[in-house]
Amino acid sequence: MTQKPDFDPAYRGPVSYIDKSREYYWDKGFRNPYRWATYSDVPFTALSKPLSDCRVGVITTAALDEEGGKNRRVYSGPTNPWPADMHTNHVSWHKTATHTQDMGSYLPLAHLQQLADQDRIGALSPRFYGAPTTYSQRQTNTEDAPALLSMCQEDAIDVALLIPL
Amino acid sequence: MSLIARHFEANNIPTVILGSTRDIVEQCGVPRFLFTDFPLGNPVGRPYDLPMQKSILDMALMLFETAAFARTTVQAPYVWDELGEWRKTYMQLPA
Numbered sequence: 001m002t003q004k005p006d007f008d009p010a011y012r013g014p015v016s017y018i019d020k021s022r023e024y025y026w027d028k029g030f031r032n033p034y035r036w037a038t039y040s041d042v043p044f045t046a047l048s049k050p051l052s053d054c055r056v057g058v059i060t061t062a063a064l065d066e067e068g069g070k071n072r073r074v075y076s077g078p079t080n081p082w083p084a085d086m087h088t089n090h091v092s093w094h095k096t097a098t099h100t101q102d103m104g105s106y107l108p109l110a111h112l113q114q115l116a117d118q119d120r121i122g123a124l125s126p127r128f129y130g131a132p133t134t135y136s137q138r139q140t141n142t143e144d145a146p147a148l149l150s151m152c153q154e155d156a157i158d159v160a161l162l163i164p165l
Numbered sequence: 166m167s168l169i170a171r172h173f174e175a176n177n178i179p180t181v182i183l184g185s186t187r188d189i190v191e192q193c194g195v196p197r198f199l200f201t202d203f204p205l206g207n208p209v210g211r212p213y214d215l216p217m218q219k220s221i222l223d224m225a226l227m228l229f230e231t232a233a234f235a236r237t238t239v240q241a242p243y244v245w246d247e248l249g250e251w252r253k254t255y256m257q258l259p260a
Contacts, residue, residue, distance in 0.1 A: 036189055037168055038194070101212060104210070111218060148169055148173075162170050
C-alpha cells in the first residue's frame with residue numbers, strides 16, 4: 001500500500017477565498033453565504049499619456065492607527081513624509097503565515113517615491129488613500145468609491161494603484 | 166477594492182489592482198490585476214525583500230502600459246515556498 005503523501009497537490013492552485021470563507025462561516029453556523037460581487041461587463045480606461053507624466057495615487061486597506069481601523073471610513077494620509085508604519089490588525093490577512101511589519105510589502109510609498117525621483121512615474125500623489133473593507137457592496141459603490149474618487153480628483157491623479165492586504 | 170477600481174475606470178482613471186485574492190477579484194471583474202500568489206498580507210512582495218518588492222511594483226506599473234483589454238490578469242513570477250502549506254492554514258477549520 002502506498003502511503004498517502006503529506007502534501008495534497010490540489011493546494012498548489014491559487015486559494016479560493018470564496019470557498020474558504022463560505023466553509024469557515026458555515027462551520028460557525030452562518031447558513032446564508034456571502035454573495036460576492038459579480039459583473040459580466042468591466043469598464044476599461046486606456047492610459048492616455050506616458051507613465052512618466054502620470055501622477056500615481058495609491059489606495060490601501062490598511063489604516064493609519066487602531067482607531068482608524070475601528071472607524072472603517074474612507075481617509076487619506078500624507079506621502080511626504082509617509083507614515084513610519086500602519087495599522088493592519090483590523091483586516092483579514094494570513095496572520096499565522098506572515099506578518100506586516102514591513103510596510104513596503106503592502107504599501108510601497110518609498111519605492112514609488114524612488115520611481116518618481118527616477119522619472120519612471122511623473123509623481124506620487126501628495127496623499128495616499130484608505131478604503132474600508134465592508135460587507136456592504138451598496139456602501140462601497142454609492143459612498144466609499146465616490147468619496148475616494150473625489151479625493152483623487154482633488155489631487156489630480158492620473159492613475160490609481162489599488163493594493164488590498 | 167474591485168468595486169472601487171471599477172468606479173474609477175468608469176470615471177476615466179486607469180487602475181491596477183495588486184493583490185492576492187485571485188478568485189474574488191476575477192469574479193467581480195476588473196480591468197487590470199497583478200496577482201501575487203502569496204499568503205494575504207504581502208501583495209507587494211515578501212517582507213524585507215526589496216528586490217522582489219521593486220520587481221512586483223514594476224510589473225504593476227507595466228500593466229498600465231501593456232494591458233489592452235479589461236480582465237487582464239498577470240501573475241507575478243514568485244512562489245512563497247515549495248510546499249505551499251500556507252494554502253491550507255488560512256481560515257482553517259478544526260479537524
